[in-house]
Amino acid sequence: MSGDALAVAAGATRRFGELLAVDHVDLEVDAGEVVGLIGANGSGKTTLIRLLLGLLPPTAGRVRLFGEPPSRRTRARLGYLPQSLGLYEDLTVAENLAFSTAAFGVHDAALEGDLAAVRGVLVRDLPLGLRRRVAFALALGHHPALLVLDEPTSGVDPLQRARLWDTIRASAEGGAGVLVTTHHMSEAEQCDRLVVLASGRVAAEGTMDQVVDGTRAVEVRSGRWEEAFTALDAAGLPVSLVGRTLRVPGADPGAVGGLLADAGVDADLDEVPASFEEAFVVLARRAA
Amino acid sequence: MSGPWGVRGLSVRYGGRTALVDVSFEVAPRSVAAVVGGDGAGKTSLLRALAGTVQPTAGTVSRPDDRPIGYVSAGSGVWEDLTADENLDFAGRAYGLGAGRLRSRKAALLERTELAAAHDRLAGQLSGGMRQKLALAMALLHEPELLVLDEPTTGVDPVSRVELWRLVAGAAAGGAAVALATTYLDEAERAATVLVLDQGRALLTGTPDEVLAAVPGRVLEAPARPGGIPAWRRGARWRAWSPDGSPLPGATEVAPDLEDAVVVAQLARELGRAA
Numbered sequence: 001m002s003g004d005a006l007a008v009a010a011g012a013t014r015r016f017g018e019l020l021a022v023d024h025v026d027l028e029v030d031a032g033e034v035v036g037l038i039g040a041n042g043s044g045k046t047t048l049i050r051l052l053l054g055l056l057p058p059t060a061g062r063v064r065l066f067g068e069p070p071s072r073r074t075r076a077r078l079g080y081l082p083q084s085l086g087l088y089e090d091l092t093v094a095e096n097l098a099f100s101t102a103a104f105g106v107h108d109a110a111l112e113g114d115l116a117a118v119r120g121v122l123v124r125d126l127p128l129g130l131r132r133r134v135a136f137a138l139a140l141g142h143h144p145a146l147l148v149l150d151e152p153t154s155g156v157d158p159l160q161r162a163r164l165w166d167t168i169r170a171s172a173e174g175g176a177g178v179l180v181t182t183h184h185m186s187e188a189e190q191c192d193r194l195v196v197l198a199s200g201r202v203a204a205e206g207t208m209d210q211v212v213d214g215t216r217a218v219e220v221r222s223g224r225w226e227e228a229f230t231a232l233d234a235a236g237l238p239v240s241l242v243g244r245t246l247r248v249p250g251a252d253p254g255a256v257g258g259l260l261a262d263a264g265v266d267a268d269l270d271e272v273p274a275s276f277e278e279a280f281v282v283l284a285r286r287a288a
Numbered sequence: 289m290s291g292p293w294g295v296r297g298l299s300v301r302y303g304g305r306t307a308l309v310d311v312s313f314e315v316a317p318r319s320v321a322a323v324v325g326g327d328g329a330g331k332t333s334l335l336r337a338l339a340g341t342v343q344p345t346a347g348t349v350s351r352p353d354d355r356p357i358g359y360v361s362a363g364s365g366v367w368e369d370l371t372a373d374e375n376l377d378f379a380g381r382a383y384g385l386g387a388g389r390l391r392s393r394k395a396a397l398l399e400r401t402e403l404a405a406a407h408d409r410l411a412g413q414l415s416g417g418m419r420q421k422l423a424l425a426m427a428l429l430h431e432p433e434l435l436v437l438d439e440p441t442t443g444v445d446p447v448s449r450v451e452l453w454r455l456v457a458g459a460a461a462g463g464a465a466v467a468l469a470t471t472y473l474d475e476a477e478r479a480a481t482v483l484v485l486d487q488g489r490a491l492l493t494g495t496p497d498e499v500l501a502a503v504p505g506r507v508l509e510a511p512a513r514p515g516g517i518p519a520w521r522r523g524a525r526w527r528a529w530s531p532d533g534s535p536l537p538g539a540t541e542v543a544p545d546l547e548d549a550v551v552v553a554q555l556a557r558e559l560g561r562a563a
Contacts, residue, residue: 039445040446041445043445128326129328157550158473158551158554159550159554159555159558165521183446184472226318226462227461230458230461233454233457240450241320241457
């Protein structure tokens with residue numbers, strides 16, 4: 001473990017009564033990198049973020065922000081963007097900014113471009129895309145050393161998403177560490193490194209290719225795809241439809257072929273690399 | 289079973305605000321058609337017009353007129369103070385199902401959605417993914433010919449997302465025409481046909497392969513931001529669009545995916561406006 005990581009969880013564990021929500025998790029975010037924390041509902045993702053933010057103490061293990069336990073002091077160096085955006089909807093854009101800058105004691109924050117044009121507008125009257133950009137401006141306004149972003153680009157179109165990622169990447173290139181929690185392919189692929197949580201533990205980590213690491217899917221092409229689907233679905237396989245092709249991640253081609261033969265359906269089978277989402281689902285099922 | 293269903297030349301206005309302009313969208317039986325776009329693109333207006341809950345300002349809508357369609361609104365539309373059972377009973381009676389058919393359809397769908405163990409829980413106490421599955425089960429009770437789903441997977445985790453897609457594919461395999469709105473392009477890539485909406489207008493339309501084949505010029509990839517042409521980030525690397533297809537030193541051509549295709553179309557529209 002390097003001494004100058006911005007955020008560190010070492011063997012971090014959190015229990016709620018009988019429930020072991022986070023189980024011996026190691027995680028590190030260094031300056032200049034974008035780390036993706038990926039997990040399904042109930043994977044422990046939210047609890048881990050609350051540990052890192054200092055909103056919850058760990059039951060066991062250690063959490064450090066900027067080399068010390070999370071506190072009000074470390075909070076001042078951290079920018080947090082919740083999925084709900086955390087804006088006051090009954091206040092204008094300028095009033096939200098004034099509140100945030102006063103809380104962080106900064107004096108040089110200003111609204112730029114089209115955000116300046118809506119400074120007098122109530123946040124609740126803004127479209128989602130602009131609201132998201134206001135929340136970004138507020139989270140970045142105090143030049144935090146560490147950014148924690150929860151699904152930062154959900155619901156926006158691809159061009160807006162590309163532009164938001166430009167802002168996030170520019171922060172990382174300026175030396176900030178970024179921790180992004182998401183379960184979307186398009187956000188995961190923007191990260192330098194991924195940590196996949198399942199059932200409270202780290203199920204996989206590394207680049208997107210390393211996480212997929214050899215997970216395969218069986219591709220099924222058939223003129224009678226409806227019958228092929230019904231047969232594989234009835235056997236409890238995690239079958240999905242892509243156009244008119246079927247995909248079965250993590251399955252054995254021989255077993256798939258056998259089920260189709262039993263159902264009397266002719267099909268061409270191919271074993272292909274799984275997508276990131278398919279690999280994630282295979283990991284989550286294995287951990288459950 | 290007939291069809292295809294859909295809208296042609298559809299425009300929708302709410303008072304002074306234009307939601308959709310001249311949009312066409314076809315939904316064929318035994319397939320899934322996706323409507324994609326960001327917040328405010330017009331997805332909900334299109335699906336509501338298809339479902340018959342919004343009156344078109346112009347254009348035509350075709351949907352089965354002898355039987356009710358299946359419709360799931362954004363945010364799911366289950367009754368949170370009713371149990372899963374009660375939600376299904378209520379929907380079944382609204383569709384006019386007889387007691388015997390309701391009982392058998394309910395049992396089959398509770399099992400298929402893996403909600404059987406949660407049948408007596410209040411819908412408000414179910415997880416987001418389970419609530420969406422319940423809403424989908426309600427819409428499937430009467431085996432509709434046309435199933436209209438408004439962002440069924442938004443905010444749903446990947447494991448539940450895969451289960452929802454399995455249910456949707458099952459409905460298509462059973463013969464239904466499915467129209468589905470999503471903000472996720474990787475989901476749209478699974479559909480048989482795609483309509484990308486941007487500010488109330490059709491930006492791209494066709495099968496995913498047709499949309500990709502129609503990307504103008506070339507999409508390039510480079511390790512650093514290329515100068516002089518529009519560029520956007522994909523992870524640690526850059527994508528760039530060469531409108532006339534001319535090469536760029538240090539950049540290599542890549543096969544675009546749907547995400548690239550939409551970014552290019554949005555950039556082309558911006559450039560067109562600026563010109």
